[in-house]
Amino acid sequence: MSDKPQSADETSTPEELREKAEATREQLGQTVEALAGKADVKAQVQQRTTEVKGQVQQKTEQVKDKVARARARQPVRADAHR
Numbered sequence: 001m002s003d004k005p006q007s008a009d010e011t012s013t014p015e016e017l018r019e020k021a022e023a024t025r026e027q028l029g030q031t032v033e034a035l036a037g038k039a040d041v042k043a044q045v046q047q048r049t050t051e052v053k054g055q056v057q058q059k060t061e062q063v064k065d066k067v068a069r070a071r072a073r074q075p076v077r078a079d080a081h082r
Contacts, residue, residue: 012020037043
């Protein structure tokens with residue numbers, strides 16, 4: 001008998017090795033996609049622009065609503081239109 005421990009690959013069945021290879025391919029694919037996304041500056045800028053536009057639109061609506069409520073609370077004076 002050998003005192004040298006066997007590696008996981010030596011004790012794995014061909015099917016287990018295929019499953020490990022597929023899992024490794026999947027992880028590698030996800031890593032490549034993540035790296036590509038980080039390297040795509042144009043897409044990052046477009047995404048951030050879209051986010052900021054949405055925030056600006058939301059704030060604009062909030063301010064419009066606030067102004068409308070403030071106007072509704074103020075009585076209309078007859079001499080205010082002159």
